[in-house]
Amino acid sequence: MKTQAIGDLAQWVGRSVELQGWVMARRSSKDLVFLVMRDGSGLCQCVADRSTLGDAMYNEAEALTQESAFYCRGEVVADPRQIGGHEVRLSEIRTLHLSKDYPITPKEHGVDFLMDHRHLWLRSKRQWAIMRIRNTLIMAIHRFFQDRGFVQMDAPIFTDNACEGTSTLFATDFYGHPAYLSQSGQLYGEAMAMAMGKIYTFGPTFRAEKSKTRRHLSEFWMIEPEMAFCDLRQNMDLIEEFLRDVVSAVLERNRLELELIERPIEPLQKVTQPFVRIPYEEAVQIIRGERLVNGQSALDVLRDDLAQVRRSIEETRVEINEREAKLAQPSLKKGEIGHHQSQLQAARQRLDTAEEQERNLPQWISSASSFEAGNDFGGSDETVLTRLFETPIMVYNWPHEVKAFYMKRDENDPRWAKGVDVLAPEGYGEIVGGGERETNLEWLVSKIHEHELPMEAFEWYLDLRRYGSVPHSGFGLGLERLVAWVCKLPHVRETIPFPRMYGRIAP
RNA sequence: UCCUCGGUAGCUCAGUUGGUUAGAGCACUUGACUGUUAAUCAGGGGGUCGUUGGUUCGAGCCCAACCCGGGGAGCCA
Numbered sequence: 001m002k003t004q005a006i007g008d009l010a011q012w013v014g015r016s017v018e019l020q021g022w023v024m025a026r027r028s029s030k031d032l033v034f035l036v037m038r039d040g041s042g043l044c045q046c047v048a049d050r051s052t053l054g055d056a057m058y059n060e061a062e063a064l065t066q067e068s069a070f071y072c073r074g075e076v077v078a079d080p081r082q083i084g085g086h087e088v089r090l091s092e093i094r095t096l097h098l099s100k101d102y103p104i105t106p107k108e109h110g111v112d113f114l115m116d117h118r119h120l121w122l123r124s125k126r127q128w129a130i131m132r133i134r135n136t137l138i139m140a141i142h143r144f145f146q147d148r149g150f151v152q153m154d155a156p157i158f159t160d161n162a163c164e165g166t167s168t169l170f171a172t173d174f175y176g177h178p179a180y181l182s183q184s185g186q187l188y189g190e191a192m193a194m195a196m197g198k199i200y201t202f203g204p205t206f207r208a209e210k211s212k213t214r215r216h217l218s219e220f221w222m223i224e225p226e227m228a229f230c231d232l233r234q235n236m237d238l239i240e241e242f243l244r245d246v247v248s249a250v251l252e253r254n255r256l257e258l259e260l261i262e263r264p265i266e267p268l269q270k271v272t273q274p275f276v277r278i279p280y281e282e283a284v285q286i287i288r289g290e291r292l293v294n295g296q297s298a299l300d301v302l303r304d305d306l307a308q309v310r311r312s313i314e315e316t317r318v319e320i321n322e323r324e325a326k327l328a329q330p331s332l333k334k335g336e337i338g339h340h341q342s343q344l345q346a347a348r349q350r351l352d353t354a355e356e357q358e359r360n361l362p363q364w365i366s367s368a369s370s371f372e373a374g375n376d377f378g379g380s381d382e383t384v385l386t387r388l389f390e391t392p393i394m395v396y397n398w399p400h401e402v403k404a405f406y407m408k409r410d411e412n413d414p415r416w417a418k419g420v421d422v423l424a425p426e427g428y429g430e431i432v433g434g435g436e437r438e439t440n441l442e443w444l445v446s447k448i449h450e451h452e453l454p455m456e457a458f459e460w461y462l463d464l465r466r467y468g469s470v471p472h473s474g475f476g477l478g479l480e481r482l483v484a485w486v487c488k489l490p491h492v493r494e495t496i497p498f499p500r501m502y503g504r505i506a507p
Numbered sequence: 508u509c510c511u512c513g514g515u516a517g518c519u520c521a522g523u524u525g526g527u528u529a530g531a532g533c534a535c536u537u538g539a540c541u542g543u544u545a546a547u548c549a550g551g552g553g554g555u556c557g558u559u560g561g562u563u564c565g566a567g568c569c570c571a572a573c574c575c576g577g578g579g580a581g582c583c584a
Contacts, residue, residue: 027543034543047542066534081544101517106545107533108519112576168582184584209582210508222584327521327531338532338546345520345532352512356578359511363579378580421584433584478584492584503576 003071007041009086012076017088019044020096022123023068025106033061036083037072038123045087046072053090061093066105067123069096108342111493118498119507129257130494133250134483140249141202141223141477144242150225151196154203155185161457168208170218181206184476187406187461189226190437193472194464200225210502213379214491215429217480219500226474232408232418232436235473236394239422239432240275242477243392247271250486263488267426270390279397280416284373286388287381293388299369301387306361309354316351320344376402377421382429389425396420396435405447406461408436420475424485431482434475441465 003018021039028034031050036043048061064070074090103117104124114121121127145152158172158179169180185201192199205222227235247268250258258265278286285291289299323344327337364380371381377395385393400409400417407417419435438444444465448458483495493499498507 025544027541029541029543030539032542036544045544083544101535103517105518105534108545110519110577112514113518115576205584207583211582212577213579216583220584324521334532334548335546341520341532342546348520353578356512360579367580376582379583380579430584476584481584 005041006037006039006044006084009042009044009076009084009088013078013086014076016073016075016091018071018073019046019088020071021069023064023066023070023099024125026064026066028062031058033058033064035061035064035070037070037088038128040128043083043125045082046074046090046093047087048090048093053093057093060095061090063098064095065099065102067099067102067120069099070094071096108345111491115493115499115504116507122497126261127494129254129260130483130487130489131497132257133254133487134479134495136250136253137246137479137483137486138202140246141242141479143249144245145198145200145225148198150198150200151192153185153189153192153196153199153201155182155188155201155224157182157204157206159183161454170206170208183207184222185224186226186474186476189224189474190406190461190464190472193226193228193474194468194470197229198225198227212502215379215481215484217492217496217499217501220492220496221479223477223479224474226472228470228472230436230473231471232396232420232473235434235436235475236277236396236420239394239420239434239475240392243275243422243432244271246482247486258487261487263486267390268486270425271392273391275391275394275422276389277394277396280395280399281373281397283377283385283395284371287368287371287377287384289369296388298384298388299365302361302365302368302384305387306358306365309357309361313351313354313358316347316354320347320351323347374399374401379429382423383427386423386425386427386429392425392431393423394420395423403435405451405453406437406444408438409443422475424481426485426488428481428485430478431485432475432477434473436471436473439465439469439471441469 003020004012006019006021009017019037019039021037023035024038024043025036026033033048035046035048037046048058050058053061071094072088072090073092074088077087077089078085079087102120104114104120122131142152158174159182160177160179169183172179172181183205185203185205189199189201201222201224203221204219206219207216208218209216225238227238230238248271251265251268282291286293286298289297323340327340327344360380364384367378367380368384377385385395396419397410397416398419398421399415400407403417403419407419410416410418417435419433421430422432423429424431438447441462444462445455448455480492480495483489484492487495489495493501
């Protein structure tokens with residue numbers, strides 16, 4: 001007989017099921033053992049009762065340790081207090097594999113320790129929920145494009161040059177010739193779009209920058225659609241429809257997961273509203289505090305943040321003192337000591353974070369107020385901007401100097417390139433970069449010279465402008481940044497099963 | 508590459524102006540208790556204080572260099 005999935009238990013209430021999985025947690029009493037089983041599809045408390053199981057099987061249940069594998073059979077009982085809403089009263093249990101000293105305990109762990117045990121960390125609740133949301137996004141992305149007649153294509157990973165000339169790439173050896181891991185499939189996407197009309201790539205991307213921030217990975221997954229006969233406006237319309245669609249898919253399919261990671265859903269629901277679209281020039285004025293948004297100045301928002309941070313530092317310090325005083329009292333029970341200690345450590349961590357913000361915010365305020373038109377936005381400038389709006393923000397018409405060589409110049413005002421960056425709300429910043437591509441052969445050639453790129457490497461690309469050059473546009477979405485925003489994670493490293501980043505190649 | 512914070516038990520962290528045998532909780536283990544939900548009670552084992560060198564009668568603590576990690580800048584999705 002086939003075993004059931006915990007995720008399907010709702011259909012089995014009142015009946016007997018067989019389950020196979022792992023022990024997530026165990027609590028034992030004299031004649032009762034509570035085992036929380038996880039099987040990948042969900043969580044379920046299994047209750048072992050000595051009187052129904054008999055001594056032999058009961059002792060087996062009692063001996064199970066964290067992350068041991070076991071089989072069981074029992075009746076499903078609906079119980080809203082339990083995680084998943086059900087529990088199973090065991091009539092049979094069998095150990096499949098006994099674990100010894102599982103490294104990840106129910107206590108808090110540091111990031112470094114967890115990253116070193118990433119292969120096991122993936123089993124924990126939070127990571128389980130994040131990976132399922134990532135899966136929903138991946139499937140929703142494919143479905144969105146497939147439903148609209150896009151053809152999925154795979155761009156090459158080995159490339160013979162730094163195709164945009166900007167990023168630092170990973171060098172490798174290709175039969176004795178230097179080669180680089182792809183930083184973008186975009187140029188190949190353009191070629192394919194001229195063959196298929198509408199395409200998208202979905203593949204790994206490599207950047208060798210030694211970035212140590214919460215939004216950078218050395219290896220990440222990028223989705224890059226490219227459409228023939230498409231201008232910047234149509235491109236932006238598509239981006240908006242696309243993000244609305246994939247975020248809605250998560251809201252429809254992953255309520256349990258969002259709840260588990262305590263992600264408030266109201267900000268995500270705002271994607272149904274029209275996205276804010278502002279030209280670069282206007283965005284600069286907003287960042288500098290020269291232009292108000294709904295009566296709010298960006299600089300005031302930052303100053304309020306700073307005041308708030310300082311207040312919370314004061315409060316946390318008071319709390320820490322109080323808890324230290326409590327801990328210093330004699331004759332505390334062990335449980336009380338543990339409680340105060342963990343609360344104290346949590347407070348100290350909050351204090352560290354707040355103090356770091358206190359150091360950063362003044363720099364961000366000064367960098368925002370003195371922002372020089374013509375530059376690209378920094379991470380903090382993006383954060384400032386997103387704090388003023390509730391929907392994703394599309395910033396378009398960028399100074400052509402800061403954008404890639406293939407970006408189309410605005411016919412009416414050649415200062416601007418017809419690029420668009422999409423900033424995710426709640427401080428997340430850039431998740432999409434895209435734009436309309438240059439179609440004019442002469443302009444393109446002069447741009448390649450201007451960027452000091454090797455012309456011969458782009459001959460094939462220039463062919464696209466020699467034979468049937470048409471308006472076309474596309475964009476690139478960073479999957480991990482999207483997952484980070486949707487899950488409201490502090491760092492992209494938790495959005496991918498095995499992150500590759502500066503200083504991290506294993507496991 | 509630069510700025511900044513950090514490295515003490517398996518894990519999370521205390522450790523006062525440098526002072527004798529370096530602590531707590533969790534985890535593990537033993538026993539008691541209990542329809543329990545990371546924190547019921549009592550006992551037990553567990554340490555080359557990141558590395559190297561220096562100052563000192565004496566260094567977890569001070570100094571220097573280096574290694575590793577967190578965050579930020581730059582760069583980007």
